[in-house]
Each structure stands twice: as C-alpha cells, then as structure tokens.
Amino acid sequence: MGAGTTVRWRRRVNRWRRGVLAALICGATVLPLSGAARPDIPAPEPAALAAPTADTLEEAYAANRANAAEASRMSSAHGDRHRAAADRSMADPARRLLAFDGRGAGLATEVFGDLAHADRVAVLVPGSDTSLDTYDRFRAAALALHRQLAAQAPEGDGTAVVAWLGYETPGTVSTTVVTTDRADRAAPKLRALVDTLRGVTAPGTRLALLCHSYGSVVCARAAGGLDVADIALVGSPGTGADTAADLRTGARIWAARGTDDWVEHVPHLSADLFGTTVGFGTDPVSPDFGARVFAAGDGGHSDYFDTGSVSLTNLARIVLGETTEVTHD
Template identity: 45%
Template sequence: MRRFGRTLVAAALAVTVGAGTAGWAAGDSRQEVTGPPPGTAAWRADTSGPALPDPAGASPHEVARFFAGLDGARQRDLLRRHPLVVGHLDGAPVALRYEANRQAILATGEARYASLASPGRQILAFDPRGRGQVAEVFGDLERAAHVSVIVPGTDSDATGHDASRTAHTGPAGMARSLRAAAGADTAVVAWTGYTTPVGVGLDAAGGRLAQAGAVRLARFTEGLDAVGAPDPVLFCHSYGSVVCGLAARHTDATDLVVLGSPGMRADSAAALHTRARVWAARGPSDWIADVPNVEFAGIGHGTDPASPAFGARRVPAADVRGHTGYFAPGTQSLAAFTALAKGEVR
C-alpha cells in the first residue's frame, strides 16, 4: 500500500511536469464492469408470465413494485430460472436475493467463490465477471433501524472477499467490526459493487473507475430505499471516497464519512451538492497524507477532505495506525463511526 501512495505522488508530479504516461496506463488499466448482469438475455426472452422488468432500464422502485405483485411461487420460479439476474436486481426482495446469489455462486463451480455460498452468508449482490463483485450484509437488513454501507478502495473484489487479512480491515472486516460495535439494530453492508483499481498506477490516480462505480453505488442506495431500508450512512475508504464523492448528489445517505481519502473530486464539501453531512478522518501515520491533493489532466482527486479548507466535519483519529486501522476496536474513529451509524450524532 505504501507503493500505491508513492506512485500517486509520482503520477501527479509526472503529469505536472509534462512527462508521458502511456506506459503506465497500458500496464495498469482495468476494464470496468458495467451494464446488466449475465443472464439478462434469457431474462428478457422469458415469456412464461407477465413482462419482466428490464435489468438495464427499470428503476429499483419499479422492480420492487413488480415483485410485490407476484405470489411466492412465481418469485421462486424466477429465482430458479434466473438466479444471477434476480440476485443482482436492486429493489427485489432481500431474502429472495440472498437465495438467488447462493444458487448463482454455486452454479459458477469456482472454488474461489465457494465460501460465499456457505450457510448463514447474506450475499445481496454477486457478479462473477472480471475479478468479481460482491455485496454482503451483516445483520438483519429487513428489520434494521439503521443501515451503513462500507465502500472500499483499491484491490477489493469478490475473489479476495474472503481472503485472510489483518483483523478489521478489508470491506468485510470493516463491516463486521462496525456491526459488532453498533449492535443488533444496525445492519452493515460490505459493498464491493464496482471494479476497483489494482495496485499502483493511473487507474488509482484517475477517476474512470470511480465514475462507473458511482453510478452503481447510487443505484444500490436507491435499491435500499425501494425495499424500505433506512437511509444509509456511507463509510468510504481510500479510493472508495472518490466513488462516494462522485455519487454524493445521487444518494439519499444521511451521512457521508471518508477515511484515508485521496480526495473526492470536489473542491469542498459544499461542491458535492449533497444533503448528507460530510465527515473526514485521517490518522497520523496514514501514508495517504503524502499524496498530492491536485487534479490535473484527469490525474489526482482534488482537495484533501481532511483539510480545514474542504469544510468536512472532522472525525477523531489520533490513535489510528496506518491506512487501514480506522475500524480497529478501541479507536476513537470506530467510536465515532458507531455513533454515526446509530444516528446518535445530531
């Protein structure tokens, strides 16, 4: 991760002095996964009942109304026929999506995803394309009084979702830590629903992947609203904060919390044009502080959200270690995050 920070510095400086970047882009570029899920063609061609909502065009609220008009047998029939589509449809019933994604994961036959189908896992979204995307729920999303969403950064994907990590890091580890601290009335979603940058290079320094991710994040939060979930708190780590910055005006989040952020592609909190309260945390040993807060020719992510000039509310983080320690038990940051997740901060 320190190499990532140094490379962002180098990339920003290289562009500033006019150095070429073609070699970096060729070595680092990832193709973002966009559009409806695999199986959409068969879904669209299905004439076994009333017309099905188009995964690419129907809003999550339209999807919710469609499923509300079906009996249980018809819902299960669609699950059986089209598990990848049903599991991916924002606005579809939560429990139905869990079961659809379990079946879709098993159907891949891939060992790298097998643990995601284990009993008790609550996989709200799964897409096997590319490095894979996944959203996992911790807690009871259908009955929760409060909902939070973890939006991770670089090197996050479905393939590594269950990889061994230092405790309380990675999207699932962060979500588990916050859920444990917040208690039973709070559900937390580890949302790796976009193609993240890999390692170092221009993908991490640029906004292309974040722009695609912002569209998906906005639709995901609309899907939460469509099934009656409370307006969420978004916790956006590292490159995930770039995604949240671009999605901010299109979500109904109550609070938008960035941690270890390289920037949000905005000059100020007001420039995000969001009704959410904007918060920022930066630990004293987080290497992200060494990243130049510039934006030039598409490189860099702009003003430091943790700086007074940005205008975000500050989250105490004096005892956070490194770039990934914000959810460690006992830290000031986790205590503050917990209060925000439970709606206790006015």
C-alpha cells in the same frame, strides 16, 4: 514580493505540480499493474432478479448464493482453486448476498444484520485492490463495524451493514487509481444500491456511506441528491471536488485520517494530463474542504475498522446519528 518574483514562484510551483503528477502516471505505467496478468475466470451470468423488497430478501439471498455455488464449480473446473474457494465461501447458507457476479475480478454485495428491520444502515464502499480474491479483508471490516454498531446502538434499535463491492476497483499500482474514471462509472451503481435499500428498509431508516480510500472518490461522484444522512470519508486521497459544498448533497460530510496513514503524503492536486484529469484536489481533512473532521487515532491506511480503534468508535457514532458524541482532532 515583486511581480517578477511572483511569476517565478508560480512557474516553480507549476513545474513541481506537473512533475509530481507525471511521476504518478509514470510509476503507475512502468510498475507491474495489479492483477494485470490474471486470466479471465469463467462464471455464470448474475442471477436475474426483480428489485428486492422486505418480503423477497431471503429469495434474493438464496438466488445469489446459488449463483456463487455455480461460479465455484466453474472456477474449480478451470483450475483456479483460490477463486473456487472464495466463491464457495460466498455460497455458504449463512451468507446474505444482495448481489453476486463471479466474472472477472468479481462483484458482491453482502448484508450483515436484519436489513428489512434495521433502523440504522451503514454502506461500506471499498478502495483499490478489492475483489473477490481479497474480499475477506473487506468482509472483516464490515463484521467489525456490525459488532460495534450492535454494542453502541440504543436498546431496541436494529442495525445492519452492507458491504458493497459493486464496482471494479482500481489497482493500487495502476493508472486508474489516479483518475476519477472508475469512480465515474461506479457512481450510478452506488446510487442504484441506495435506491434498492430504500425499497427494502422501513421509511425513516437512517442510511450512511462509509467510504475508504478510492471509495471516497466513488462516494463523492455519487453524492449529489443521494438519499443518505451522512457520508464519511476515511483515508481519502481527495474526492475530485474542491469543497464539501461542491458535492451538492444534503448529507453531512465527515472526514478523518489516521496519523500513520501514508495517504497523507499523496499530493492533493488535480491537473489535466493527456486529456484525463489526474489527482483528486483538496485534502478532505483540510479546513479548505469544509468537512466535519473527526478523530481516527494513530492507525494506518488499512486500520480504520480495527476493533477497539478510535476511528471505528466514531464511525459507529456517525452511523447511529450520535453526532454530538463524535470526537474530533
């Protein structure tokens, strides 16, 4: 290939690259933004609590349930029956809420299992369009994982799952979903959650982050020095890092994508447009990224935690530390 041909080829690639990223921006801007027209929903300030310990967990759960109950009353008075029902469900005496904030799109951290006595803990980090209004589907994933862990764990090992809706997720159709801005703001909150879990759980408890879609960007931004054993990225559009080594973590980095996941067709590019970095770079399941790629079966973008799926079985093995049993593509 001559020098002139090389230059022309590079120009064509750069034009294509800019065109794709511009299309992402235009599409996200022109199409209706997810939830943009939703009015503010009144709710009380989150419960003011000291950092929980194993001995005060139940008090924290009760305080956050009480906050959810008050949020339900305020939503109902505001005429938002859907949110009132969602908040009321959160206030059920059986729920274990480590945190709750009913304002706006809403935030919640829910625990499944006996956190204080768990030997293995998985933290689920959701992707776009997850809020209190859509929380049930996220909760279903956490419940499925908790059941799978209980079924696969060695006898006598306690397990727990933490469903962390602890950041304002971007809308699938929005400009925020193609930048790291929301993830950059969420990362300190995820680090704080891990610190909280270390203060509640016994020494030596194994923690793993399971990060779906845009949640993988959040995990990547928080990863540096994080005290977790494993970070699994599923359905990831990229992390904003070129390689797994760039995450600067001692955790093992895993990645998987179902064969029917549309995110495969997202361009794995990154460029500076209008002062903002758009796109997330290297595909996490590519050899160039350097993650431990595991099998996820033939599921789609929302199927990684489906009961009986290859992906759920492998994710449970990762959480349990049974890494030699994880199946690979």
